[in-house]
Amino acid sequence: MNLLAYSGIILCILQTNKGFEISREKRAKGFESDKYLEKFGYLDEAKGGRQHDETSRKYAISEFQEFAGIRVTGQMNEETLARMLAPRCGLPDVIRPGDRIPPNARETNRNKPSNFYAPGFKWDKNEVTYKFVGFSRQLPQSSQRRAIRNAFSKWSAVTPLQFRESSGAADILINWVFGDHGDGSPFDRRGGTLAHAFFPGTSAISGDTHFDEAEEWTEGKNAGTNLEIVAAHEFGHAIGLSHSNVRGALMQPFYGGYDPNYQLQSDDIRGVQTLYGSAPRPQPRPQPTRAPPATTPRDRDSGNNPDKEICELKFDDIANGPDNRLYAFRFGRLYKFNYDGVGIEKVYKNSRRVFPKAPKNIAAAAFDRRNNKFYIFKGYKLWRYSQFTLDAGYPKRLQGWYRNVDAAIVEDSGEILLLKGKEVSVWREDFASPPRGYPVAIGVKWPGLRDDLEAAVRYRRISYFFKGANYFRYNDYNRKVDYRKSKAGPWLGCGRPEPK
Incomplete structure (x- = not known):
């Protein structure tokens, strides 16, 4: 067996x-990047002497660069080769x-x-x-x-x-x-x-x-x-x-x-x-009972816990940003998450301070790591940013089905999926309409997941979907929803810390 x-x-x-530096030049001479990308999951195995097309190769290199934490170019360069040889x-x-x-x-x-x-x-x-x-x-x-x-x-x-x-x-x-x-x-x-x-x-x-x-x-x-x-x-x-x-x-x-x-x-x-789950907390030793000190409303509100506005925050959408931080949008405001993805580091009362000329209430947002482009969707229009600068000629008009979407999510493959009502479709800038096989029902793409979702994000290789105060963690391997939980603790840092 x-x-x-x-x-x-x-x-x-x-x-x-050991001996890596000595053999590095020798290994580099015979190194085949396609074989490496096949071995580690970025390309399918080429069979029968076939060669990979340039589009597949570019996407694979971009995905490797993103995973390795190096500059995403989609091209083999010295930095990428050095990382592959590491x-x-x-x-x-x-x-x-x-x-x-x-x-x-x-x-x-x-x-x-x-x-x-x-x-x-x-x-x-x-x-x-x-x-x-x-x-x-x-x-x-x-x-x-x-x-x-x-x-x-x-x-x-x-x-x-x-x-x-x-x-x-x-x-x-x-x-x-x-x-x-x-x-x-x-x-x-x-x-x-x-x-x-x-x-x-x-x-x-x-x-x-x-x-x-x-x-x-x-x-x-x-x-x-x-x-x-x-x-x-x-x-x-x-x-x-x-x-x-x-x-x-x-x-x-x-x-x-x-x-x-x-x-x-x-x-x-x-x-x-x-x-x-987390390690159990050690049981404290019993202490003599003492009268609690008198507190004022100011004392009670002066701790580090997020305020009620943050803990009850709903998302218009949430997305990975060009700086590898999470950003959530709500009613024209922008919320920048802490580095570990839990809790809000900074609130921008106007999202245009970060994304110039962005619409007040966005519908969806997505970051394409392959091309280093950040997209914002609302109604009939699309905004595109390089880092945090609006690209010339934008916003542009969306076509057909892609108008009035509800949320966006970027898969590990780099595909951008747009959610709209009960359906989902692959999207690219050059698509005037969904490609063959799309749109499909959300319940077909993600069995067990409800529709009418408000936000979605792929974070650390797990898909999360949001509705009101709750979120759904989706298990891609078993193709089922792992659970529904309140997002206050795992995402917004309110109350007792708990994993996503």
């Missing part, structure tokens, strides 16, 4: 940086274009997880056990146990998860192996693959984590490969996380080497808390 197809492997193949994890970053579910596709097999990106897999319990099937011969067993405990502790510190070593049956089996070790994902020699892990699940190999014994495993020094940091990254996969495109996150695909002060970043924490 091919375990890759069966168990939803998170095949995280990390390439070491040490990284072998798990594909995105779903291949051909595997992205089209709006009229039949229901996918939910019992066959993707072998590259399957958000939503998690352990159905809070105590997860692990067992050492073998050890590396390069470090004392006590050092290895310490590294593994420390790696797990990064995740248990921010979730209800507790990890316990077991001498019997266990959820996660840990081993150091050479070459072909029977799971369909052979290791190579030193300087190539470092480790891989499997998603949570019910198969015999679910959660298992393997390290390549051909590598030089070290503890507390720059030389070789730091075991604890690699293990912490791998265990992120083993508890259900995919890769992050946030620079500095532990779950980003590019291996950064030894850092004695490494920590989970906010994106790692929010990702894992989306699956498991």
Whole structure:
């Protein structure tokens, strides 16, 4: 049986940086960018000697540049090549274009997880056990146990998860192996693959984590490969996380080497808390009862909690901005979110201070990262911005179906989708009418999702839809709504912090 197809492997193949600079020029000479883009999900595999067309290649390069956090040009350049040659994890970053579910596709097999990106897999319990099937011969067993405990502790510190070593049956089996070790994902020699892990699940190999014994495993020094940091990254996969495109996150695909002060970043924490929730708060010790101090209305209102206007804010639409920040529009005002996407950093009483000549009450907004263009829709008109400058000749008139839309969302593929009433359609500036197959019902594109939505955004590779005080998180893999929640806490930072 091919375990890759069966168990939803998170095949995280990390390439070491030892000797990287020496071999970089040699690798660059034989480097094929199309093969790289195919391997990591940006292009479909070209079969039968076929070549990719320039449009597909441009979109793929743009998507990689966006994910890698470098300037988006759609063209191969020195910066892009350097990033492609950098040490990284072998798990594909995105779903291949051909595997992205089209709006009229039949229901996918939910019992066959993707072998590259399957958000939503998690352990159905809070105590997860692990067992050492073998050890590396390069470090004392006590050092290895310490590294593994420390790696797990990064995740248990921010979730209800507790990890316990077991001498019997266990959820996660840990081993150091050479070459072909029977799971369909052979290791190579030193300087190539470092480790891989499997998603949570019910198969015999679910959660298992393997390290390549051909590598030089070290503890507390720059030389070789730091075991604890690699293990912490791998265990992120083993508890259900995919890769992050946030620079500095532990779950980003590019291996950064030894850092004695490494920590989970906010994106790692929010990702894992989306699956498991936050760590329980320690119970305070009982204190003697004291009379509460007298307060005035001024005292009660002087805290850091957002005011009522923010906590009850509805969105005309919400979109990623040219500066990688979230922006929400409402009645001519513009709300700039904090860097982590929770809470409002700044309120602009007139959105035109940021987007010159924008309409007072927008209908929809979308940022096309491939071309670095920000679009605002209202009625029969379209506004286009480069960064925050209105392009010459805009606003322009929209055609046919694309008039009077309600919301917009940009998919990972770069496609802009416009929502209108009960329907949704792909949109491009050169479209006078929806292409073949569109528009389709919102319930066909996103089964289980209601229509008459007010706003939508694709944020950190998850789709969110808004209606009034609530939002809906959509699970693209299972093609269902995960849940409906109030947006006050997860988005506007009101009340007790909670994940999106």
